[in-house]
Amino acid sequence: MPAGTLYRGREGMWSWVAHRVTGVLIFFFLFVHVLDTALVRVSPEAYDDTVAIYKTPLVNLMEYGLVAAILFHALNGLRVIAVDFWSKGAKYQKQMLWTVMGIWIVLMAGAFYPVLQHTLRTLFGS
């Protein structure tokens, strides 16, 4: 560990870093998302034309990334709450992180087809 730093590495620090990064990314998407939804007050065509961007393969893949970021932030957020309010939270923070990652992998596997089905159908037919 380099001298003069508070960063301790391992599960605690890296989950904290991932929580920050996903939080900032989600917040920036939220600005864009409120703006695109506001187009329903302009015209149905303006809204539908913009939503069409969300149906392109690249942006559809980014939606899967958004789901990944939100699921991690949500599950790890519950872990942070447990660390703060549960008397044994700090003791079991590592086990809770690996539980979070396990649930995350299962949910991401389950979300793969439903979220990406639009692209999979357009690219590979039916």
Place this chain on the structure above:
Amino acid sequence: MSTETTQAAEPEDAQVTLYDVDHPAPVIEPPRARTGKTPKASRTNFEMYGWLFMRLSGIVLVVLVLGHLLIQLVLDGGVSKIGFAFVAGRWASPFWQVWDLAMLWLAMLHGANGLRTVINDYAERDTTRFWLKWLLYAATVFTVLLGTLVIFTFDPNIR
């Protein structure tokens, strides 16, 4: 000989009585102690309420946002179905209007407070911090008001 023994004994002595009359323990104020010098601005519990808000809003947002993702991106064909007609169908119900309004306010305030913390952590110059937070608050107020206006004034027969 005698000088050697005194030299060897001294460090041991110093370890046994680390603090004595000549070496008083340094006084360390508790981190949040409030003294006469504490500026008035930091005499409230704002940061504690901010910390609590992140946890309470976080629990509610887990339900609101994951429900939103499930409806918009997972169920019933994923993103394919989304369009003006789909939005009109959902906002015909006050339940989903309230859901989306609560989600908008809580997510924006949760995100704004999170980014405020990030700015405080990494922007070291006072002026940089000031302007970044000013930009953050302006963007947050604008987005929350715009979103609220859209939900309350939505017209399915706009054309």
